[in-house]
Amino acid sequence: MVTPVDFDLDMARKVLDAQPFSRFLGARITAFGDGAATLELDIRDELRQQNGFVHGGVLSYAADNALTFAAGAALGPAVLTAGFSIQYVRPARGTLLRARASVVHAGRRQAVVRCDLLTVDGDGDETLCAVAQGTVLATEG
Structure with missing residues (x-):
């Protein structure tokens, strides 16, 4: 079994690539x-x-995956989104979509996670376009 300590950037990229x-x-x-x-x-x-x-x-796809990966960084790779909400604050336009998520609270079996969804323009400037929050559950352990 992979633990949160063993779940690093390379492994996270492999998990994403498996989707x-x-x-x-x-x-x-x-x-x-x-x-x-x-x-x-x-x-x-x-x-x-x-x-x-x-x-x-x-935007919802990006939020869901970012929330789940952030929780996986705390709980380990065997996690699933239990649910999340998203609030769109402005139209998303730019050249890049960035979903930046972080755990607000983690227990043994679940984590509450927040995600800011930002668009990036050609100059590298970020603009917040949505905010999401969700609960992610560990499926093993």
Whole structure:
């Protein structure tokens, strides 16, 4: 069994790569550890809705995975999202979507996690577009 101590950035990237949908979107983990994770994906036309903004489903995907990976950094890799809520604060536009999540509280079997969803423009400036919070459960242990 892999413990949180053994679950590092390389292993997190392998877990993400094992998800066909994440590969399809081109998602990548850029930071992982100490109860936090950052997931990024390039914004391309196929991920936009009719007004040119990143589709809310893409933002929800990013939040869900970032929340779960952050919890995995605290609980170990055998985790599943129990539920989460997301609040869209402004339309998402830019060249990159960044989901930055961190554990607010972790027990033995569950973690409460917060995620800020940011878009990044061509100059590297971040803009908050949504906030999510969820509960993630350990499935082993």
